[in-house]
Amino acid sequence: MHLSRLDLNLVVALRALLEERNVTRAGRRIGLSQPAMSAALARLRRHFDDDLLARVGGHYELTALGQVLLDRTSTAYDLLERLFASQASFDPAKESREFKLVASDYAVSVFGTELARVVHEEAPGIRLRFTQTPSTVVEDTATLLSATDGLLMPHGVISDFPATDLYQDRWVFLVADDHPSVDDRLTRHDLARLPWVTYQRTYDAPAVRQLGMLGIEPRVEVSVDSFQLLPLLVAGTRRIALVQARLARLLAPLAAVRVLEPPYEAVPLQEAMWWHPVHTHDAAHIWLRETAARVGRRMAEVGEPRVAT
DSSP: OOGGGSOTHHHHHHHHHHHHOOHHHHHHHHTOOHHHHHHHHHHHHHHHTSOSEEEETTEEEEOHHHHHHHHHHHHHHHHHHHHHTOOSOOOTTTOOEEEEEEOOHHHIIIIIHHHHHHHHHHOTTEEEEEEOOOTTTTTTHHHHHHTSSEEEEETTSOOSSOEEEEEEEOEEEEEETTOSSOOSOOOHHHHHHSEEEEEOSSTTHHHHHHHHHTTOOOEEEEEESOGGGHHHHHTTSSOEEEEEHHHHHHHGGGTTEEEEOOSSOOOOEEEEEEOOGGGTTOHHHHHHHHHHHHHHHHHHHHOOOOOOO
């Protein structure tokens, strides 16, 4: 199959048809008449040798292949849109554009807020949209990166994609202010015997692997997909939680918790911005990466946060 033989406008039609499941609505969505949309569907059916949309009663449903193509078409459309939006030059003070960044609530809290402030001051027409990192980030990194402008994630989770380092952080533990059996320090025995509340995705994979190498198996009592909820789930309980020091500095005053140092030399966290190679030479994306790196350097200059215990 040669791309030169394909009409890339069919990608637009395919996406509309698969998402709308209706020829008339799909045509209205992309500005084509009903006959033109029907002709596009006929071409797509010949290309894939599949009906794609099958009539069931009074409506259409996707065929098995149509269901497979639904997500792939959306990803391909986003990638093509970003590809053809590439620019040779970029003036942040004059441009109007949205950048989509995938990040945990931790990364948005400690880094995204400062990045948004700088963008607000220097590029008033630029919009930032942060979305939560999906649980499939490790299994399908290429697809995720192809449909976004950047992924904020520490080293040690993904690899083989371009990245720029942003800032360092370290790991600390949270315990309740009135914890009945923990004073001013934790022991490795405490980590093994006490119940945990954990972030349920994979950002802390290097830290979790380190615990396993130390022979510590966390007894997880609660898991949650938000780092910001960890202090609330620790306060007033016997639970402990592993959290980034920069986030602990922000959140500890909001809950009845104490911040304690790990009873071992915890592996540091190096946050980075990852992107798909298709963006590497795009002027707008270069500006975004350079701005993010500059914000990260400013954070490094402030120094590593130390939270009072």
